[in-house]
Amino acid sequence: MSEHTIAPTGLADPAARQAMTAGFDPDPGAAKPDPILVVDNIVRQFGGMTAVDVGHLEVQRGLITALIGPNGAGKTTFFNLITGFDRPTSAKTGAHWSFDGRKLDKTSASSVAQAGMVRTFQLTKALSRMTVIENMMLGAQNQAGENLFKSMFHPVWRQQEREIEAKADELLQRFKLYEKKHDYAGSLSGGQRKLLEMARALMSDPKMIMLDEPMAGVNPALTQSLLGHIQSLRDEGMTVLFVEHDMHVVRHISDWVAVMAEGRLVAEGSADTVMSNPAVIDAYLGAHHDTDLGDDALLTDEALEEIAEEVAAEDAERQADEEAEGLR
Amino acid sequence: MTSLQKDEPVTDTRKPVVEAKDVVAGYIPGVNILNGCSLVAYPGEMIGIIGPNGAGKSTLLKAMFGLVKVHSGTVMLGERDITNLRTNQLVEMGVGFVPQTNNVFPSLSIEENLRMGLYLRPKKARERLAAMWDLFPVLHDRRNQSAGALSGGERQSLAMARALMMEPSVLLLDEPSAGLSPVRQDETFLRTRRINKTGVCVVMVEQNARRCLQICDRGYVLDQGRDAYSGTGRELANDPKVIELYLGTLAKDVDEERDSH
Amino acid sequence: MDTLQGILNGMMREAISPQTAAVAIAVIGLNIHLGFTGLLNFGQAGFMLLGAYGMAISVWHGLPFALGILLGLAAALIFALVLGVPTLKLRGDYLAIVTISAAEILRYIGRSSLLSDFTGAAQGIPGSQYREPFTNLSIFGSGSFTLIPFNYADVADGAAWVRIIGWLLLVALIVALVLVLRGRAGLAGGAKIGAATVISVVGVFLLFFLFPVPGQSTGVNGWWVRVVAWTLVAISTFVVFLLVRSPWGRLLRGVREDEDAIRSLGKNVFSIKMQALVIGGLFGAIGGMIYVLPASTQPDSMGRTLTFFCYTALLIGGAATIFGPVLGAVIFYTARIGIKYTLSAYVPSDWMNNQQTEQFSYIVVGVALMLIVIFRPQGILGNKRELRFDV
């Protein structure tokens, strides 16, 4: 869609990417040639329940990786863990993760973001009593004016401020929020908040952006144009890791897909391979995921039962897992 | 490919169940979000509302449900004028609502959340709870956990279950499928449809537009606080204007691409 | 008319009293905490107490004045750190309890008889023990000094209507200031600030002009401490203006709205909150010093009540605004005196006696306070739109 000028990374070319991902080992947790994020042995338990238990995961630099999995699989918790918003239960028993060669085991959330790994929240966090543009400008990194002492001297940061604002304007236009520039973020609609959340994260020019269901609640046409934007960012060299339940989105832009279930990494592969994996279909996509629901034939008891079974399957393993946990 | 323009008179002899007539509403005095928005749902109908972000879909639902002040226009429930009635009165009349955000009580346990759905008829709690545990086994397993710990999707299921507890006669849903895994989305749509078939009138706002239009009897496209288009689900889904403005071609492209493989 | 003039004079005195200025400075600090950063600091009086005691104890025990000031500031700084390190990670409401408790603990320490040689215990330190170095700096010389030579003859002793016109003028100025600051006058940016400054200067001049006691001496509670106090108010306001319109100020407001969001953008929330706590606390300490200069340093005078008054002043003026704290402090104290004096002058004594009138006037003050906040929740300068999203 949006034909952004393609930056000269080797990965801008779809063919190159395909060639690259074709070479990846499709086992869960397999090594990548140039991982930007490497995660080892992250476990997070709540009470007796294990929400996340990822043995090993590598995220390839410069690609768009999708993280999918049933509800409650632990995707958000995983995001929280690696971005420093939560601490793994296994912190003392050898949990390691590193980003761009830098160890993040004990790094605070803000340092993680400073290191270039920026995330968005599934349940949005708009800064209500600030305007949209202020929200955006907060996203920019390394602002001289954010230093207590320099802040008092306008000339020191005036120029930078202008540049940041220009950049923010550009993003706002793309995210269809420009008209709302001077409105309080608290007055945005649900979808607009999602958009703002994403746009604000992009303000910081991250090396890797982690989006938690960015398109949930965003209208389809806009989703489409935003995906174009994300792709162009990837083409400029940004790494993207995102959680999404909309399979069209996943198919459309992801170069690589990782599947989580009951806290574990259960499959990896290209979108097509993963989505034709019967286990994934069973427990996640459902047999009807690309049939037309408008057909009342589907409302028969059998069909509903079938779906219910699939849902049950989605939960089953997790339950088993919990029980195992309980027995232990 | 007939797209019904807003002002085109729709003659229908049935008596509407819910009807919003030229509703003008907004959050701040002087700033109207809805500028004369109309919507009608007949008995047994399932209505889908779609539209760009910020179009006023949630606001319309909230205005119908008494959460946003209606400045002019009326909202009718059957014969009754329910404009600006208090929310809890509407619940007594059998209207159920699932908000888009903040739709659970985070510090109450899951079971208590569900019980809140039946606040007005506590006697039926046991029976309805059993029914919900059947529909959402995950929730049953964790019924004593506080809802605040749930993942986004789990919350959404809980919110839905809470609304179903009360067996409403009109159900207003604001993006019930957001955040759900695909199979659960399907399940949600079908379940809603099934409930609808039992005579419950459903009005749902959705961004999962294609599915929504597939399953709904009629749909409305909202834009800038007005009902810009309306028609049957299939009409709208294939209307090029709607596609261009709103639906986009992503799903189609992707599906085609996949089929060509 | 004489009575009316007496009341107006009383209000005027209160309006430019150094203690009003002192509270204004403390409120400026509180505004950084509460208004901009959303830190529920219910211990601002504790900061004031530290500033005041830091200065008073040092000078009392023979240290140089300048060192005393530094020690007062240092005490506030340390208090902020000690308080901040553990509590800034807590949720806002908890911070409120911790700060109010910590401030009370300070007060208990201050009044403990165990330290009486050091702090003077419950009775505190008499002003005469530490004030001298300050009064010695006076540019007015010693003895009586008439700042504006014609004021007594022309205005203060003149007919009451002159005074009333003066007041009306002042009110008009305040209204103008409000309009300008809230952007209703069509000014923006530098022009806005310029206009506000000019109006303020004229207003302050008018206040001094209308001020009824000409022969204020320079020693204890006279022109010198007033001039210093209000100069400090002006400087503080300006510093805060510089700070909060900058990206740093934006950060503060971001933290106020949602810490996690700010964290996810790579900002060190803890350090920002700490900076805010320290800066606001330092203003508090300066306020405390001014507060005790014309009086004496006593633990009880800087307790909860004072914190509550600071809050009140802030909300009357408008939280998260630049001039709000000063306006709020002046209005709160002036109105309080106005109510007291009006009631005691006009309530017939067969309705209520002297004491009952005073007590009644506090009831009125309490109710007035409620009404102000109810009918103008955003404060005089605040922005109503912001309130809508109060969570």
Next chain:
Amino acid sequence: MKSRHVVRERSVHRGVAGLILTLLLAPLLALISSGPAHAVDTLCLPGPDKACIAGTIRTEDGPLADVKLTVTDEAGTVTEVTTGETGKWNVQVDKEGPYVVKIDEASLPKDLDVVKDNVTVKAKFGATMPALLTVRTASYSDSTSKFDQLLQSTVNGLRLGLLLALASVGLSLIYGTTGLSNFAHAEQVTLGGMLGYLLINVHGLNIWLGGLLVVILCAFSGYFQDRVLWQPLRRRGLGLTQMIIVTIGLSLALQYVYQYLVGAGTVRVVQDNPSVREFGSVTITNQSLVAMAISIVVLLAVGYALLRTRVGRATRAVSDNPALASASGIDTDKVIRLVWTVAMGLAGLSGLLYALVVNGVKWDSGLQILLLLFAAVTLGGLGTAFGALIGALIIGLVVEVSPVVGMPGDFKYATALLILILLLLVRPQGLLGKPQRVG
């Protein structure tokens, strides 16, 4: 009339007249300050060139009569004196300087210990110098066992804790349902005591009936307050910080309403002294026992209502998400009004019991414990009613016990607050609060 003719021991230039008057009235004085006629009963009057040395010999059980003492001056001149029936003795001397007063042990009854048998005092003209000698019975023990003290203060602590709990549960309920920190809560506590004073003391109502009426009136005040003040404010969407200021204003106004109506001094609800009950070494008044029992019963009832009833759940639902609560059919206004009613009723009850137990109420009684209430609420975890109960008990115990374990008495509140701060450092969400989920 006689009181106007009291002896005035005026000095130097007072003149003879005064002296004569004094002497005339001496018997009167003697009647008061020493026993009937005896060897030393003539009052010793210091004069410009006379000094007095005086004292009383007594054990902890009472005065000792007929005890012989010797008073020796610097030169070694000895004067003997015997105590009167009230144990009093005195000597007049006409030289200034040190005198040694010594007790004659032989003149004492047998089973007594003389702890201190002599003392040196400096006589000064125109003044009476007291001399203290210590005699004890054999069974006298000098100190109380630390353990007993601890026990007693623990009981006192529980008592204070329970009373604080009554008030803080209400505070916590209001915070829990509306998010409001009600600084005027203290005045509601005072209101309970004040109404108690007016109904029971002034109007002479029976204490139980009066008490019931107090609680009902206080509860009604809550209902009324919400009706005319808080509900309209919520409707207008007033922010919480603003609401806090409103409560501060209300608190100020109420304080002065009390001062205006009742005065600035302490008044008592019942005039009688509480009767005492002893359990081993612990003494406790019947009033306290009853108060504690009432608190426990009421607290249990409230706890049950909160956890087990629909309305209880509704209060928590409203606190969590008011919009959704009303979308569930809860009449949030009704629930909040109920909470105000109950909370104010509890505060009133607490104030009444508090006034009874601490023997009085004053316009700022509540204000004095406000911070303790907040501390209790916070300690337990904001908005959790049971937390408030536990927090209150802890605060009560700390306040009462800390002086016994060596904290200076004037730090007893400070200690409670310090404990609060320290606990929050370890457990930021309070004892029963739950941490929140991010993301």
Next chain:
Amino acid sequence: SDSEGDAKPEASDTPTASDSAPAADAFTDDKCAANQTSADSFRVGGILPLTGSLAFLGPPEIAGVGLAVSDINAAGGVNGSKACHDVQDSGDSSDMSVSTASAGTLVASKPSVVIGAASSSVSLNVVDTFADNKITEVSPANTAVDLSGYSPWYFRTAPPDGVQGNALGTLISTDGYTKVGFLVFADTYGTGLRDVVEKTVKAAGGSCTYGCKGDGDEFPPGQTTFSSEVSGVIASKPDAIVILAFDETKSIVPELKSQGWDMSKTYFTDGNTSDFSKDFAKGTLKGAQGTIPGADPDATFKERLSGWAEVGEGAALKDYSYGAESYDATILAALAAVKGGATDSQTVRDNYAAVSGATDGKECKTYADCVALLKDGSEIHYTGPSGIGPIDDENDPSSAFVGIYTFNADNKNELTSTVEGSK
């Protein structure tokens, strides 16, 4: 003491048909007009507690000032000009801005003298302001030792702690109590007195068991629960307990009683030696003793004070603390003005000590009498109801009588003897 107190003479409540007591309707409430200053009238300012935690001390003090002004005017004013009073609120120490504002108002109104403040803390807060503006301030109630000779413009008619403390200490010691426990209010008032009593008792060979100097067992003003203090003091096994507090006494006494303390071994001071007949059950305080500096103002004076309060304040007095001292402070100031021939504050200050007897003048009891003497050109020594001696060179009363009171079965305090104490 443990004598048969019942046999004691009843304090007479009925006023005697005293020569000087005018009928109640003769009192005038002479409030100052806004434009009256010391230039044309004898303007008495007051900075007294009308609100706040010491507000219960306000009424008798206001009545003292008001009655004095009324008497002065009845006697023809000061040098022919009328006297008037203007009492401002001193608030309490928790809100200093009240007293500061009142001081400002008073300074601006150019009074001849300012009577106040009641609490030492408030006095310290405003004393420099008055001194700086050359306004004489006379406190009727400050007893803190540190205020002795604080400034040439500051006087007081309440004797400093030493006077009463000595008397109380002596009383306790002569009663034979060796070990003394203190329940002390953490204010200059409480600690100041405590220090002196403790010293006196120790000098007599006694000891302190609780609440001693340096123990930190004082309780903050306004505290409401005293169980821990009372447990503490009883556990320390004292022979006698001294309660140094104001209004808190009403809560402390029942607590003591309920923890089994024998109230006849309890001592009070001027802050709480008052009529408790409405507060405690009969017999509660029987045998307890207390001291009040100043000879017991006779019943006539109390009647008059209360009579004025009914006129000026609309209600009779419940309590008389510091009423006499306020009265004398005002009368002395007026006399000083008469002596100096002018009503300005400087004159009042210059002659204040002289009219109080510092120059060994002739004794006179009432304003009218003293004025007459002054008119004759003689030096005078005013001996008013407070019974203080001449003002010394530290502007303190050099001596004062201390009344010793015993509580009867009705919990009323009755004078049993009077001793004279000096600094």
